[in-house]
Amino acid sequence: MTKMILTVVAASLCCAAGASAQPPSDCTPSALNIPGAPYPCIYPDNRVMFRIAAPDAQKVRVRIGSGFDMAKGPDGLWYATTTPQVIGFHCYTLSIDGAVVADPSTRTFFGSGYYNSAIEVPDPEGDYYAMKDVPRGQVRQRWYHSKVTGTWRRAYIYTPPDYDTNTKTKYPVFYLLHGWGENEQGWHVQGHVDVIMDNLIAEKKAKPMIIVMDNLNAVKPGESAALYFARGSLTQAVPEPPPTPGAAPAGRAAGPGRGGRGSLASSVFTEMLIADLIPMVEQTFRVAAGRENRAMAGLSMGGAQTFGTALANLDKFAYVGGFSGSSGGRGGFDPKTSNGGVFADAAAFNKKVKVLFLGIGSAEGPGTKAFSEQLTQAGITNIYYESPGTAHEWLTWRRCFKEFAPRLFR
Amino acid sequence: MTKMILTVVAASLCCAAGASAQPPSDCTPSALNIPGAPYPCIYPDNRVMFRIAAPDAQKVRVRIGSGFDMAKGPDGLWYATTTPQVIGFHCYTLSIDGAVVADPSTRTFFGSGYYNSAIEVPDPEGDYYAMKDVPRGQVRQRWYHSKVTGTWRRAYIYTPPDYDTNTKTKYPVFYLLHGWGENEQGWHVQGHVDVIMDNLIAEKKAKPMIIVMDNLNAVKPGESAALYFARGSLTQAVPEPPPTPGAAPAGRAAGPGRGGRGSLASSVFTEMLIADLIPMVEQTFRVAAGRENRAMAGLSMGGAQTFGTALANLDKFAYVGGFSGSSGGRGGFDPKTSNGGVFADAAAFNKKVKVLFLGIGSAEGPGTKAFSEQLTQAGITNIYYESPGTAHEWLTWRRCFKEFAPRLFR
Numbered sequence: 001m002t003k004m005i006l007t008v009v010a011a012s013l014c015c016a017a018g019a020s021a022q023p024p025s026d027c028t029p030s031a032l033n034i035p036g037a038p039y040p041c042i043y044p045d046n047r048v049m050f051r052i053a054a055p056d057a058q059k060v061r062v063r064i065g066s067g068f069d070m071a072k073g074p075d076g077l078w079y080a081t082t083t084p085q086v087i088g089f090h091c092y093t094l095s096i097d098g099a100v101v102a103d104p105s106t107r108t109f110f111g112s113g114y115y116n117s118a119i120e121v122p123d124p125e126g127d128y129y130a131m132k133d134v135p136r137g138q139v140r141q142r143w144y145h146s147k148v149t150g151t152w153r154r155a156y157i158y159t160p161p162d163y164d165t166n167t168k169t170k171y172p173v174f175y176l177l178h179g180w181g182e183n184e185q186g187w188h189v190q191g192h193v194d195v196i197m198d199n200l201i202a203e204k205k206a207k208p209m210i211i212v213m214d215n216l217n218a219v220k221p222g223e224s225a226a227l228y229f230a231r232g233s234l235t236q237a238v239p240e241p242p243p244t245p246g247a248a249p250a251g252r253a254a255g256p257g258r259g260g261r262g263s264l265a266s267s268v269f270t271e272m273l274i275a276d277l278i279p280m281v282e283q284t285f286r287v288a289a290g291r292e293n294r295a296m297a298g299l300s301m302g303g304a305q306t307f308g309t310a311l312a313n314l315d316k317f318a319y320v321g322g323f324s325g326s327s328g329g330r331g332g333f334d335p336k337t338s339n340g341g342v343f344a345d346a347a348a349f350n351k352k353v354k355v356l357f358l359g360i361g362s363a364e365g366p367g368t369k370a371f372s373e374q375l376t377q378a379g380i381t382n383i384y385y386e387s388p389g390t391a392h393e394w395l396t397w398r399r400c401f402k403e404f405a406p407r408l409f410r
Numbered sequence: 411m412t413k414m415i416l417t418v419v420a421a422s423l424c425c426a427a428g429a430s431a432q433p434p435s436d437c438t439p440s441a442l443n444i445p446g447a448p449y450p451c452i453y454p455d456n457r458v459m460f461r462i463a464a465p466d467a468q469k470v471r472v473r474i475g476s477g478f479d480m481a482k483g484p485d486g487l488w489y490a491t492t493t494p495q496v497i498g499f500h501c502y503t504l505s506i507d508g509a510v511v512a513d514p515s516t517r518t519f520f521g522s523g524y525y526n527s528a529i530e531v532p533d534p535e536g537d538y539y540a541m542k543d544v545p546r547g548q549v550r551q552r553w554y555h556s557k558v559t560g561t562w563r564r565a566y567i568y569t570p571p572d573y574d575t576n577t578k579t580k581y582p583v584f585y586l587l588h589g590w591g592e593n594e595q596g597w598h599v600q601g602h603v604d605v606i607m608d609n610l611i612a613e614k615k616a617k618p619m620i621i622v623m624d625n626l627n628a629v630k631p632g633e634s635a636a637l638y639f640a641r642g643s644l645t646q647a648v649p650e651p652p653p654t655p656g657a658a659p660a661g662r663a664a665g666p667g668r669g670g671r672g673s674l675a676s677s678v679f680t681e682m683l684i685a686d687l688i689p690m691v692e693q694t695f696r697v698a699a700g701r702e703n704r705a706m707a708g709l710s711m712g713g714a715q716t717f718g719t720a721l722a723n724l725d726k727f728a729y730v731g732g733f734s735g736s737s738g739g740r741g742g743f744d745p746k747t748s749n750g751g752v753f754a755d756a757a758a759f760n761k762k763v764k765v766l767f768l769g770i771g772s773a774e775g776p777g778t779k780a781f782s783e784q785l786t787q788a789g790i791t792n793i794y795y796e797s798p799g800t801a802h803e804w805l806t807w808r809r810c811f812k813e814f815a816p817r818l819f820r
Contacts, residue, residue, distance in 0.1 A: 034520075034524050034525065035627070036635065036636050052509060053508070053509060056468065056469065057467075057507040058466065094509075094511075096511070097467040097507050098463070098466040098467065099463060099464035101512065102512055102514065102518070104503075108525045110444075113445060113446070138550040140551075141548060141551075141598070141604070142546065143546050145543065152541045188551070194551070217445070225445055228445065284574065
């Protein structure tokens with residue numbers, strides 16, 4: 001979530017908007033609005049203007065960053081304009097007399113365990129996730145039954161543009177995980193992973209590959225999944241603020257990437273991945289065999305999960321990435337013992353792991369960079385990527401993906 | 411929307427729930443809730459209990475059917491319990507001091523031009539849309555550029571379970587349209603069309619086919635799409651009630667199925683379908699050629715659109731269906747002139763159109779049945795299907811689909 005401090009400029013905004021149904025001419029509706037909704041809109045300097053009809057409410061706030069009080073305009077609608085926002089995708093909610101709800105003006109996005117509103121502040125360098133006239137792949141919804149969890153599960157699978165025409169070709173597979181409070185839709189809905197891949201492939205910057213996006217919130221029959229959605233139900237109480245960047249979710253043990261031992265849930269996902277998901281993918285799609293054709297990465301909790309799963313199963317994975325989720329080193333990184341001692345023999349590790357990638361937003365703190373340096377000092381070859389000016393948000397992860405995918409399966 | 415009259419039983423419901431975080435033991439959380447959310451829950455007699463945290467609100471209502479006031483319980487949360495609801499999928503919103511918003515306890519669904527909450531009241535005969543251990547197809551997201559609209563558009567395409575293994579087989583194609591205020595996601599998200607097809611194919615009740623679900627809200631560059639979403643932005647004013655069953659959306663001319671001439675938008679969709687969508691589908695998928703391998707149907711506005719598009723292009727379609735959207739006959743059905751005179755030569759029509767299907771919920775009124783009888787009287791072979799006890803809602807349309815799909819491509 002952005003760390004920008006928002007200030008109240010309500011006095012001017014209602015006059016700027018007047019009683020018109022349309023926003024000021026230099027305020028462009030966000031790309032994430034529902035069809036025809038003029039608000040929220042974004043000014044050229046990235047201030048964002050919100051509006052909501054709440055005729056009988058006493059207090060209305062926009063919950064973005066540190067939050068922002070709205071004011072009733074002469075037209076009886078509530079308005080707020082923020083200070084300039086960081087570029088990228090930002091979830092938000094409204095508080096209406098204390099009820100925390102999505103803004104009905106925008107599409108909704110699953111994050112923190114519920115459906116949020118969101119704005120997209122355009123990135124001037126966001127050409128890599130823009131729709132272009134290039135051959136298009138597909139994102140395929142595929143249901144499958146898991147013996148480990150005893151449930152039907154949904155995976156989304158990206159297939160590259162040539163998948164249905166090069167019918168003799170077998171493709172490498174990249175398992176790509178979402179973060180805490182999210183689900184299997186995050187990477188293609190918020191992340192635009194299909195658009196980024198189509199563009200990378202068209203420019204011959206990445207090899208055509210299959211990308212599997214599953215739900216890492218896996219529990220065994222009878223176990224509670226509440227730890228993944230501890231703040232999920234806004235009906236139960238006034239919710240806590242959004243998760244602190246880099247913090248582990250409530251009730252979940254520190255992930256393996258942080259030097260911990262992983263949690264029950266993380267071991268269930270690993271077991272499910274190996275017993276159910278990989279076999280389904282390899283029976284359903286034309287998949288190239290073997291560890292050198294298999295990559296894994298994830299964002300935030302999904303990065304920690306990746307370190308836990310892939311580093312413990314290097315017979316199955318040769319490419320490993322953590323995006324804002326592999327800072328490691330806290331509680332004392334020791335190359336001889338951390339992550340089950342996988343880093344102890346650096347030469348052997350470097351031979352096995354073709355790419356070890358650590359990505360982070362520059363606003364997220366120094367932990368990941370320190371971890372990268374510790375690894376380097378221990379002789380472990382790794383790539384450190386820092387996204388300039390971004391925080392624990394989707395723009396960081398789109399950029400991490402764009403940096404990581406071209407290095408795969410070379 | 412259900413026509414059930416809801417009555418206030420707030421006095422008893424807050425005591426029933428007490429201050430516990432969990433609902434009464436015989437009240438089962440709706441299948442559409444976000445993970446871990448105990449409310450809304452459904453009693454065995456199909457009463458539905460709602461809950462929301464709105465600590466400082468003065469008035470909270472559940473907007474389902476004719477609406478229902480919530481009452482604050484001893485735990486400070488707001489509760490309401492409805493009278494028994496009709497089985498099936500029902501959208502709803504909350505009014506919190508006059509702000510109309512989605513309930514944060516449920517997933518959200520695009521309808522009436524914005525994202526609604528919803529409950530699913532189980533249908534005891536809903537086995538046909540239940541997940542079973544059968545071979546599974548896929549629903550594929552495919553972006554394509556339309557020359558007619560000048561925009562990137564998204565289609566979802568269902569491919570049957572054997573599509574990727576029977577690589578020599580070419581498949582017939584069924585173009586399936588959503589209703590007013592909905593989009594290309596409706597049929598697989600609310601309609602479970604992929605699950606229904608997988609089940610029908612496994613039971614050998616329907617032939618394997620490709621199903622294309624696109625967005626019928628098509629306008630030319632520079633034209634406004636507002637007529638499709640006239641009530642879409644809840645931020646602009648207190649919204650009107652949900653659309654009356656069978657009524658045309660505001661600003662849209664009566665559809666061709668109602669004896670009108672269609673609207674600009676409907677002709678743009680037809681032009682886009684023929685110029686852009688069908689060619690994309692036939693270049694991307696293994697499609698059997700010709701009109702006898704092409705079907706079209708839609709719900710509500712999509713039914714009227716189907717009658718407008720398919721009956722005017724019988725060189726391209728041999729199977730035609732309207733689900734709650736083809737009542738026709740109003741303003742005077744005349745077999746010699748209605749729908750451009752396509753019914754004038756009954757023998758020729760019956761030879762060309764392999765199936766003409768008219769479906770409706772029994773609670774929607776007699777218009778579609780009357781139209782079917784008029785057609786029969788004019789010598790036009792048609793199938794009339796009435797879904798028992800259901801209204802202008804998704805359960806009607808799931809059932810219509812289940813009745814229509816087995817008759818295709820025989």
